Every structure is written in structure tokens, then in C-alpha cells.
Amino acid sequence: MAKKEHTFEGICRDIVQKQFAPVYILMGEEPYFMDKITDLLLENVLTEEEKDFNLTILYGADSDAAKVLNAARRFPMMSEYQLVVVREAQMIRDIELLTNYVKKPLEKTVLVVNYKYKTLDRRKTLASAADANGILFDCKKIPDYKMAGFISTMMQMRQISIDQKSTQMLADYLGNDLTRLNKELEKLILLMPSTGTKRITPELIEQNIGISKEFNNYELLRAIVNKEVLKANRIIQYFEKNPKNNPIQVTLTVLFNYFSNLLICYYSKDRSEYGLMNALGMRNAFQVKDYLTGMRHYPAMKVFNLITDIRLTDARSKGVDNSSAPDGELLKELLYKILH
Known part of the structure; x- marks a missing residue:
């Protein structure tokens, strides 16, 4: 049987339902997921009274594998569990020495290892042991x-x-x-x-x-998808007058993502609503409607050329081959290429 793929939502749901794994190794570039899961464990594993004797928080800069192991191997006092949280575990040089414990973790210990901004080498035994006996979760951006x-x-x-x-x-x-x-x-x-x-x-x-x-990137994209020329130009004019709240880089990212996905639609063998949902990794049918509309308004070759135009506009907005044109003018020029 294939091992269950852990999701952030699933891990959080199990914790709230008091279904704890003996080991959580949380690693990767997105600290929000790591902090949220750790906070949920701190809220749910122990009561406030139990924390006095059963909560241990360690920091990688002041710890080594032996210190973590000593804490994890203790038994809880007047509590069903003890909770051991290791923050900044990426600073523990001999962290692989936790492997034998993780292979056979104590049922009454919940060990949480925060390996922040880095990932464990999955070819080594600690990662595979955590994946087999607990939860190894890569907190990706x-x-x-x-x-x-x-x-x-x-x-x-x-x-x-x-x-x-x-x-x-x-x-x-x-x-x-x-x-x-x-x-x-x-x-x-x-x-x-x-x-x-x-x-x-x-x-x-x-x-x-x-x-x-009324004047935001969501409405701009809707206007472009539906080829509403007047509305799109009004939004661009608003952006030009309010550049601080409407930076060009955000707008270009929105446009690039849309037309890149639209190109994926053209390469998809199944161009039905369901087929495009699978091709784009989308959960809801309403998300696909803009792409079905876009395929009616923008031929594949034009989409390919527009992706190049967006890249060039991005480079020009950063000063490449552009010494004078402000962001507003660059957006107007790009919008004209898109809509005509």
C-alpha cells in the first residue's frame, strides 16, 4: 500500500481531532506552515496544567542530538503525553543521530522538529525513518x-x-x-x-x-479575458495614477501566469472543462471558465507571442533597454499588444 501523502490541511485536522503522530519533522522554505502546525500541537497535545512538567522546548543553536534524545526518551508525568519541540533544528550538526529513535519512537512522546528554511537529505535515513514512522512534511512555498x-x-x-x-x-x-x-x-x-x-x-x-x-488586477484580467477594451484601459489608467498600490511587477505576474496557463490548455489533449481542470491542477470548474473564454479570443500563436511580450515588458520595467518609459506607459503598450 502506498504511503499516505500528507497535506497541511490534513495534518492540522488530525491535530485538532487529537490524532497525534509520535514524530513531526517539518522542513522547508515556508515558515508559516511550520509555525502553524507547531502552534496547533502546543495548543492541543497538553493542557496548560500538564505543560509545567511535560513540555520541553529546545533550540538548535544550544542543542545537539543527544540533548534531543534525552528529552524525547523521558516519560510523561501525570499526563498521557509529553511534548518536545525543537526549534531551528537546521543548526544541529549531528541531527542524523536521531535516526534510531525515530525508527522506534516512544508512543507517549510527541517530538516536533522544525528544520526551517532547509530540507533534510531524503537519501539519508532520518528522513526515511520520519516518513515511515511519523510525519515528514516539506513546507513548500x-x-x-x-x-x-x-x-x-x-x-x-x-x-x-x-x-x-x-x-x-x-x-x-x-x-x-x-x-x-x-x-x-x-x-x-x-x-x-x-x-x-x-x-x-x-x-x-x-x-x-x-x-x-473596481480597479485591481482581478478586474483587469477579467477585462482582458473578455476583450473589454474600454474597461481594461480605464483600469490601466487608474494603475498609472496609483502606482504605489498597483506595482507593475504584480500586474505582469498575473498576466504571465494567465497566459502561461492558457498555453498549457492548448497543449492539453483533453480540452474539456474537466480535462483542463486536471491539466491546470484546479479544483473547481469556475476557475477553468476564463481559460475556455481565453481560447476563443486568443489563438495559440498569439498567446506564445504575448508571453514573450510580457517577459520583455518585465525586463524593460527593470531598466533593460529602457531609459525613459515609465511603468504606466509600458503597461499601456503591453495592453495594446494583448487586445489588438
Whole structure:
């Protein structure tokens, strides 16, 4: 039987349901996932009273493998579990010496190893032992084009409603900085009405984060997909007047991701709605509709050429072969190439 593939949502759900693994090795470039899982374990494994005798927090700069092993091999006192959290474990030089313990971990110890900004060598025995006997989770950065879907999932976990436009507004404005995203979402949640359906709307985002609900990259992309020339030009003019809140690099990233995915659609053997969902790794049919529309409006060769145009505009915005044209003019020139 193939080993279960762990997801962030699945790990969090199991922890809240008090289903703990004996070992968690959390590694990778995205600290948000690591911190969130660790915080959930700190909240759920022990009660506040049990923490006095059963919680050990170690730091890699002050620890070695022997110190971690001594802590992990203790038995809990007046508690079902003891919790050992190792922060900054990437600084432990002899960390591979944890392998024998991880191969046969104590059932009453929950060992959490935060190997931040780096990954264990999967060819070595510690990683494979953790994968076999606990949870080895690679906390990867989320690509920009998947951020809207991730935001939607985050809100589902919190039982808060959010529409497609709101998720895309947040994704375009905040990028894939999950720590910043979480802070902004917490702020929006606090500002919601205390009664009725909890819902994040474009109006709530506009009022409290400063993103225009009418003039943003989401609306620009909708206009481009549907070839609404007047609307697209109005949005670009707004961007030109408000460059601080609408940096060209964010807009170019949104356009590049869309047309790159559109090119993938042309290479897909199955161009049905379901086939394109699989090709693009999307969960919902509504996400594919823009690509079906785009294929009607933009031939494959034009899409290929537009990807080159977007790359060139990006280079020019950074000063390559461009000594005078401001960002607003570069966007207007690119928009003309897209729509004509």
C-alpha cells in the first residue's frame, strides 16, 4: 500500500481531532506552515496544567542530538503525553543521530522538529525513518498562481465564506507571503459583523486593506479575458495614477501566469472543462471558465507571442533597454499588444 501523502490541511485536522503522530519533522522554505502546525500541537497535545512538567522546548543553536534524545526518551508525568519541540533544528550538526529513535519512537512522546528554511537529505535515513514512522512534511512555498485556491481553503477551514473575486484580490495584492496574508485575514475576520453569515467581500477588503474593488488586477484580467477594451484601459489608467498600490511587477505576474496557463490548455489533449481542470491542477470548474473564454479570443500563436511580450515588458520595467518609459506607459503598450 502506498504511503499516505500528507497535506497541511490534513495534518492540522488530525491535530485538532487529537490524532497525534509520535514524530513531526517539518522542513522547508515556508515558515508559516511550520509555525502553524507547531502552534496547533502546543495548543492541543497538553493542557496548560500538564505543560509545567511535560513540555520541553529546545533550540538548535544550544542543542545537539543527544540533548534531543534525552528529552524525547523521558516519560510523561501525570499526563498521557509529553511534548518536545525543537526549534531551528537546521543548526544541529549531528541531527542524523536521531535516526534510531525515530525508527522506534516512544508512543507517549510527541517530538516536533522544525528544520526551517532547509530540507533534510531524503537519501539519508532520518528522513526515511520520519516518513515511515511519523510525519515528514516539506513546507513548500505556494506558487503565485495557486494562492487564490489556498486562500479559499484557509477560509473553509475557518468556516468563513469568500468569493472568487475576493480571493484573487488578496492573492494579487499580497502575493505568496503567507505570514502577511494571515495577518490581513485576521484583521478582516475581526472586522466582520458578530451576527449573521461570516463572509469576506470585495467591499470589506477595499475598506480595510486599501485595494480598489473596481480597479485591481482581478478586474483587469477579467477585462482582458473578455476583450473589454474600454474597461481594461480605464483600469490601466487608474494603475498609472496609483502606482504605489498597483506595482507593475504584480500586474505582469498575473498576466504571465494567465497566459502561461492558457498555453498549457492548448497543449492539453483533453480540452474539456474537466480535462483542463486536471491539466491546470484546479479544483473547481469556475476557475477553468476564463481559460475556455481565453481560447476563443486568443489563438495559440498569439498567446506564445504575448508571453514573450510580457517577459520583455518585465525586463524593460527593470531598466533593460529602457531609459525613459515609465511603468504606466509600458503597461499601456503591453495592453495594446494583448487586445489588438
